[in-house]
Amino acid sequence: MNKNIKIHESWLKYIEAEFDKKYMRNVKNSILNSKESGKIIYPKNNEIFNAINLTEFEKTKVIILGQDPYHGPGQAHGLSFSVKNGIKPPPSLLNIFKEIEFDLSIKVNKENGNLTRWAKQGVLLLNSLLTVEKGNPLSHKDIGWETLTDKIIEVLSQNKKNLVFILWGSHARSKKSLISKNENLIIESAHPSPLSAHRGFIGSKPFSRTNEYLLKNNINPINWS
Numbered sequence: 423m424n425k426n427i428k429i430h431e432s433w434l435k436y437i438e439a440e441f442d443k444k445y446m447r448n449v450k451n452s453i454l455n456s457k458e459s460g461k462i463i464y465p466k467n468n469e470i471f472n473a474i475n476l477t478e479f480e481k482t483k484v485i486i487l488g489q490d491p492y493h494g495p496g497q498a499h500g501l502s503f504s505v506k507n508g509i510k511p512p513p514s515l516l517n518i519f520k521e522i523e524f525d526l527s528i529k530v531n532k533e534n535g536n537l538t539r540w541a542k543q544g545v546l547l548l549n550s551l552l553t554v555e556k557g558n559p560l561s562h563k564d565i566g567w568e569t570l571t572d573k574i575i576e577v578l579s580q581n582k583k584n585l586v587f588i589l590w591g592s593h594a595r596s597k598k599s600l601i602s603k604n605e606n607l608i609i610e611s612a613h614p615s616p617l618s619a620h621r622g623f624i625g626s627k628p629f630s631r632t633n634e635y636l637l638k639n640n641i642n643p644i645n646w647s
Contacts, residue, residue: 429471432479436577437570445566452565453553462556464491465498472500473548474574476541482578483544483641484586484632487594490551493559501547503614504537511535517614517623522646525627530647543644548574550593575600584639586632590614590623607635 427441440446456463465472488502492512497505503515511519511532519530541547550571555561575597578585583605589595591613601608609631612622633643 427471428468428475430475430478433474433574436479436581437474437573440570440573445569449566449570452562456555456561463553464493464556465500465553469498469500470552473502473541473546476501476538477544477546479578481544482546482582482585483636484588484644485546485548485575485578486588487575487590487597488547488549489591489593490549490560490562491554493554493557493561495556498554499536500552501537501541502549504541504547505535507534507536509535513616514614514619517616517619521614521624521626522629524625525629526646528647540644540646545644546578550597572597572600579606584635584641586635588628588632591618607632 429437453463486502491498491500492505496509497512499506503518505511505515512535515535516532519532522528522530537545537547548571551560551562551567552571553562553567575587579600579602583602585606587597587601587606587608589597589608589610594613595610598608598610609626609628611626611628612618612620614623629644629646633646636643
């Protein structure tokens with residue numbers, strides 16, 4: 423595996439072999455070709471795998487699935503829904519913060535959209551696609567990323583139990599077949615995007631439901647503030 427790939431060592435046992443497979447060589451070549459043709463790719467190379475670098479396998483409790491990284495300058499840093507320090511939180515993330523406040527009756531600093539604080543508590547913020555071209559959403563949909571990220575979901579479901587999988591929107595919900603439903607909790611609703619949040623995300627209380635399930639299984643809850 424390439425030494426420049428930053429992944430927490432706890433994941434290597436489960437997915438290291440994937441990086442030597444043909445589909446991952448295709449991912450690498452597709453990204454290189456995009457860059458050589460003058461396209462800007464987000465996030466930066468050393469942030470692509472932040473989800474499985476900041477959140478250890480053994481400490482993973484909650485998985486929040488996104489689709490692909492933000493495609494604006496300075497936003498994406500390898501964690502679904504999260505943005506870097508100093509970047510204005512996008513509308514979907516603001517709706518997530520509003521739902522936290524409604525659900526848990528707590529105040530959230532809506533200026534700080536960096537969710538590293540969740541990742542370090544065991545919230546795996548995983549996008550299905552790990553790169554994107556600037557200004558071109560879903561541009562890396564067919565290069566092979568989903569084979570890897572589906573594998574990540576599968577190894578979690580097969581090797582751990584009492585996980586909470588939070589699936590917002592039709593794309594995330596399409597991953598349900600990868601998850602063992604008997605030993606984990608699946609929370610699903612509409613996506614927090616302003617286009618769909620009113621169709622079932624608002625008022626769905628995913629954060630209190632997550633913490634109730636964790637506590638019931640003697641697992642420390644997440645501080646969502």
